[in-house]
Amino acid sequence: EAGVAQSPRYKIIEKRQSVAFWCNPISGHATLYWYQQILGQGPKLLIQFQNNGVVDDSQLPKDRFSAERLKGVDSTLKIQPAKLEDSAVYLCASKPQGENTIYFGEGSWLTVV
C-alpha cells in the first residue's frame, strides 16, 4: 500500500515569497491533517479535513496560511507571504475511517531566508 506522498521534499525561499506544498493521502483515507513541526518540537496541528470539509483550523495563521482539499483527496497548503519563523517541516497525515492511527508522510522541509 502506498503511503502518504508529499512534495516538494525541500524548499528554500526568501521571506515575503510564497510557497505551496502538496499532499496525496493514502487511498480511501477520509481524514487529512497538516502539521507544522519546528526543529526540536513536536508536530503542531494546522488544519484537519474530513473529506473536503474543514474540521479544525483553529491553529492555522489564516492571514498567511491557506489550505484546501477540493475533491476530498489531494490537499495543498500555501503560505503567502512567508516569514522567517515559518521555517519548519510541514507534515501531512491521513487516517482511515474507524481507526485512531494516523499515517504521516515524510514531510516538506521549508527554509525561509
Place this chain on the structure above:
Amino acid sequence: SQKIEQNSEALNIQEGKTATLTCNYTNYSPAYLQWYRQDPGRGPVFLLLIRENEKEKRKERLKVTFDTTLKQSLFHITASQPADSATYLCAPSASGGSYIPTFGRGTSLIVHP
C-alpha cells in the same frame, strides 16, 4: 490549556538495557494515548495505542502503561538496540468528535553499542 510534557533531554543507555520514556499531561483527560517513533528527516511512525481503560499494552519489545490518576504514560523498550535510537513522541487524544492527536515534543533515545 492542555499540556504534554516529555523529557527534553536525550536519554542515553547501553545496548541490552531497558529504556523508559515518560509522558505527562495536564488539563485534559485523553481517552487514548499513542506513541510514535520519529527518525531524523522522516515523518512519525505509529507504534502503540493504549486506551484509558487499559493499564498496559505490549508489542514485542515495547510496553506502554497508562495511569489516568497520575496523568502519565510510560514507554518501555526492553533489550534495547542501537537501531532503537530515535525520537519518541507521545500523543494523547480525547474521545468523541473529531480525532485530533496532540503531540509532545518527543524524547530522543540514544542506544550505545
